[in-house]
Amino acid sequence: MSTSTPSAAGDERIKERSRLRNALVRPELGGICGTVLVFTFFLLTAADSGMFSPTGFLNWGTVSAQFAIIAVGACLLMIAGEFDLSVGSMIGFAGMSIAILGVTFGLPIWLAIVITFVLCTLIGGLSGYIVVKTGLPSFIVTLAFLFILRGFTIFLPQLIERKTIIGGISDAAEGDWLAPLFGGKVLNGLFVWLGDAGLIETFSRGSRQGQPVVDGVPMLVIWALLLIIFGHILLTRTRFGNWIFAAGGDAEAARNSGVPVDRVKILMFMFTAFCATVFATCQVMEFGSAGADRGLLKEFEAIIAVVIGGALLTGGYGSVIGAALGALIFGVVQQGLFFAGVESSLFRVFLGVILLMAVILNTYIRRLITGEK
Amino acid sequence: MSQPIIQMKSIEKHFGAVIALAGVSVDIYPGECHCLLGDNGAGKSTFIKTMSGVHKPTKGEILFEGQPMNFAVPRDAMNAGIATVHQHLAMIPLMSVSRNFFMGNEPVKKIAGIPFFDHEYANEVTMAEMRKMGINLRGPDQAVGTLSGGERQTVAIARAVHFGAKVLILDEPTSALGVRQTSNVLATIDKVRKQGIAVVFITHNVRHALAVGDRFTVLNRGSTYGTATRGDVTPEELQDLMAGGQELATLEGSLGGTV
């Protein structure tokens, strides 16, 4: 008799799967397909509009980077099983905080930025603490913070300066050592060299004659890339990443297995607030002012990017790379329609269609991977 | 016998108005398989949860290796060498088998001073441990949600066996298992017991209990009937105790002794 136990290498019940299939069946597939689709669309319709020139690149690249910065935070938080609806208000609040501290109170800008980061991250931690301790849905708790933070953002500048926009940040940031980390540009030398070498266009007249049309990569883009890399490695390559998945997958089971679920969730709320503050600081440095209505609806844009990227709304599943692709789709579509000369209201239609298609594809893929019903 | 590794002294646990445990005392010795028996709702799961740091007892004292122990979180118990297979498994369907296997105990490898999750090691160990239990996985990255109920249970058991350095607690580990996997689990219990590890084994199956149990504690409605040693009780007595009553005798007659 030969009733051999099947070896792991050759269990007859396990169908050989092609490499291609294995490579395709991943959480980011929806995002990848969406990206390909969007780029194909614009290459066909707007190729000669300057969308793919260096300035065009910079244009939608910067917008995508903005989305990506908040999407990374929202992504990790969503995988940990929670939402943050106060991201947009936090952006407004953080910007206003920098302006009030730096301009009205006259603190050095670096100090205003540092204080704002500490303050906002603590507020994020507070909403996380309330969610974890009360067991209320984060949807409700952060909805409360959406109103609270926005309320302060409108009230404080009116109280102090009798207006809702505080300017003068550019002057205050002059010569500051920390501000360029958010508002500056890097690789200027490279672009000058590219311009001299004739690889990119240079201004042919005016005061900047001979200078390249693109004079550097905004720090905003660098922040986005750093946050994406950090988030991706944290999630997939560290033990903390495993705890993020576990906390969102089933908090009770994770707790019973020794995962410090509460700490993980609170830290993710803090990280989301941190990302919102990065966004706000870059924006304030770029505009030179802070406005009470900044960041409106950003929380939804972040969540949409994350969902296009393949994350599960109920937590425990998702990918930072996917969220970054979601942000890219968002940025390219928003700016691309402008380049293509299409009515901007169609942006919403297009976005809705992409969102729906990506999510349908993602749901299908996820079922394949996880056996979810 | 040697020193008990865990001494549970008059443990009480109340959930609001519900008294789940009303003063239960049990000693667990290294190298024994201690069976916890009892009807549904008797308080078995609650009892072992106080042992593994999930619940804090409302009253009573727990000694671990002679020292009063105060496990605030399951992690403390785990670090002390107590591993548990919970009745509800504590597995996350969306996560891969190897991520589940090492959940809360992730192996790390330092690269440039930064601790990274050592996926290679985790995958290898997971596959090897699962093979030992008689389950062939498609791969370590297969999601637990795609496994059958019994396969999931086996992952949970393999995980506990791997991490249970001193005490292994199994809450109905065989309820969903096939014949081959059940005998694997019973053989594993026997093996780790011989290595000097204390096993706490909850089951509703008298035959499984008798197959590996050294001592038997029967819980009934939150209190204990006491502990019996193997050889002192007959299977019939044990079964009556487990059911906490006599009606079973009549039932057994009509079912032809199959219960």
Ligand SMILES: Nc1ncnc2c1ncn2[C@@H]1O[C@H](COP(=O)(O)OP(=O)(O)OP(=O)(O)O)[C@@H](O)[C@H]1O
């Ligand atoms: N978290 C809880 N909150 C309230 N009551 C609880 C809780 N956990 C357990 N109980 C109650 O405590 C009692 C004992 O439950 P327990 O789960 O310990 O029973 P068990 O002996 O494991 O039963 P089974 O054999 O069905 O697994 C039950 O009456 C149950 O309703």
Ligand SMILES: [Mg+2]
């Ligand atoms: Mg139970």
